[in-house]
Amino acid sequence: MPRDITPLVRLELAGWTSLCDGTGSDFYGSIMTDDAVMVLADGVARARDEVMASLREAPAWGAFEITDERLVELGPDAAALIYTARAFRAAGGPPFVGIMTSVYVREGGRWRLALYQQTPVPDGD
Template sequence: MEAFDELLDLERSGWNALCSGAGADFYGSTMTADGRMVLANGVALDREGVVASLVSAPPWAGYALSDVQFLPLGDDVAALVYTARAWREDPEAPFKALMSSTYLRSPEGWRLALYQQTPIPD
């Protein structure tokens, strides 16, 4: 499997975990030890902060990813950039953002090092 397919599968697995309420476990095991998430609300969290915030976060009801772009940044580093729509109750009133996820390949597989959300205004 090519790196693009592996990372897209991993990214979707993260979204599926957020929809099933398993986001804390997923990101706790997928993020690098020094990984960061920069969120649309202006907060930047380390891995422990991400896990803590997701323990009580309400699950998403659904999501859609579009315009996915793959950026190889080195032999063992790559990023995905995409547009995401996610909703909790009303699919007609989604959270929309431009997202980027930068992954590092380790002996255990790909690990999320940096994730960023930039909201898309209505």
């Protein structure tokens, strides 16, 4: 039976909200596994501590939307959430549009982020 996608979508919404309100470093520091990696649209792969440090300095996002959510079950305690995100910087400029993949594992009864990848959509389409 397919797993309920809702808890993972809620985690993604909470993550994007933290990037808008300036608490991204704390949020991702608490949700990422110790060996987690983020592969970002600029081609950089960052480990958990690097992500936390970069988020302390990152400009805020002003708004975002998540659409086309899909769940890929990887096992009883692992799943990948794939979705399209459109995000707008608080300072203005064109939106960032990408296909996001977040791989979650269940540790200690809660979902933790193990791998995140952004794939930009050319021209924001």
